[in-house]
Amino acid sequence: MKIVLAKHIGFCGGVNRAMETALKTAKNSSSEQVYMLGHIVHNKDVVEKISKAGVIVTDNIKKIKTGILIIRSHGATPEIFEKAKTQKLKVVDATCPIVAKAQNIAKRLKDEGYQVIVLGDRNHDEVKGIVGATKNTAIVVSKPKEVQSLKNLNKVGLIVQTTQNIKNFINTASALLPISSELRIYNTLCKIVDLRQKEADLLAKKVDLVLVIGSFKSANTKQLTTISKNTGVKTHQIERASQLKKHWFNAIKKVGVVTGTSTPEWVIKDVVSELTKIGKGLE
Known part of the structure; x- marks a missing residue:
């Protein structure tokens, strides 16, 4: 056979970068506890290695009283960064650069008066971070058919979850064209x-x-x-x-x-x- x-x-470059950042932070922070809000990536073996290095994973930032907070590769909402600042936590940002780019584009589109539409899984942490960058005004769709229910679209900005399928992205953009007065499309797919x-x-x-x-x-x-x-x-x-x-x-x-x-x-x-x-x- x-x-x-x-x-x-x-590993892709973004995951490798997040992994190295987490392990390095844990190694060099013997006097402070290192935390991570959610798992670094969706892989049990990687999560176990990070945990053995001394990083504590939590699902609620309020549970962290002091120490270092690592932002994982999927990114986080602006609210998380604000809470970390309020709680005087040290933040190490391991957000994948491609995800960060998508967040920045979403924010810019929102600031310029566009209705941001994100193609992706609304329950995925990456998408939650992108939506958060628009002050939670973005609309999330998972397929072209969901676009049909949208009405009164004027200025529209379409971006896509970095791990989506290119065909789904193209078909969603095509579905938006006839119902948008102006449509700006950003290919935020990871190459x-x-x-x-x-x-x-x-x-x-x-x-x-x-x-x-x-x-x-x-x-x-x-x-x-x-x-x-x-x-x-x-x-x-x-x-x-x-x-x-x-x-x-x-x-x-x-x-x-x-x-x-x-x-x-x-x-x-x-x-x-x-x-x-x-x-x-x-x-």
């Missing part, structure tokens, strides 16, 4: 995420089965799984090697492997090692 790895796997999605599509057409490695809570990983399944190829998503099932690979000659941007290298190595063992056992 041949194993084919996608060219771009493992690395877009590249991985294209690789997943191409790889899926060349193999018998695609294995997607990454958290079930990861937006970009779920997109890869959807893209692969849409090609018609057998597709399985796992978070770690222990979730592999031998019967998946019966009569499979070629396996393609793609990963989310928050999937660590050590998890990928474990999966590939186990795949190799399974392949030899099927010979």
Whole structure:
């Protein structure tokens, strides 16, 4: 059984930067407790490593009395930064630069009088941060059909969650054109995420089965799984090697492997090692 790895796997630059920032902050802050509001990324293995380094994860900033607060890669709302300032917490901002750019564009559009529309998952922390940058005036849609219910649109600014699918973005923009007097479109998609999605599509057409490695809570990983399944190829998503099932690979000659941007290298190595063992056992 041949194993084919996608060219771009493992951490993206934004996740790697957030990871290094968190570990460095924890190492150099022995006299102060380091906190993080929510998990650094949607990956259990990465979260465990951060926790072992001494970073405490909390879901409420009010629970932090003193110390250092790390803003994770998904970013945060302006209210969080204000509360941190009020509580006199030291803030280390590990927001992905691409996410920060989307927040800045959203704020600028709002300040210039545009109705901001965000294409994405309204429950995702990244989207919450972008909406917060508009003082919670942005409208969130997840697909083109949801645009049809919007009325009386004058000046509209469209931006997109960094991990969305390019086709969904283009179709949403097209749906907005006929109902907007003025439409400004900003492509805030992460180029690395877009590249991985294209690789997943191409790889899926060349193999018998695609294995997607990454958290079930990861937006970009779920997109890869959807893209692969849409090609018609057998597709399985796992978070770690222990979730592999031998019967998946019966009569499979070629396996393609793609990963989310928050999937660590050590998890990928474990999966590939186990795949190799399974392949030899099927010979």
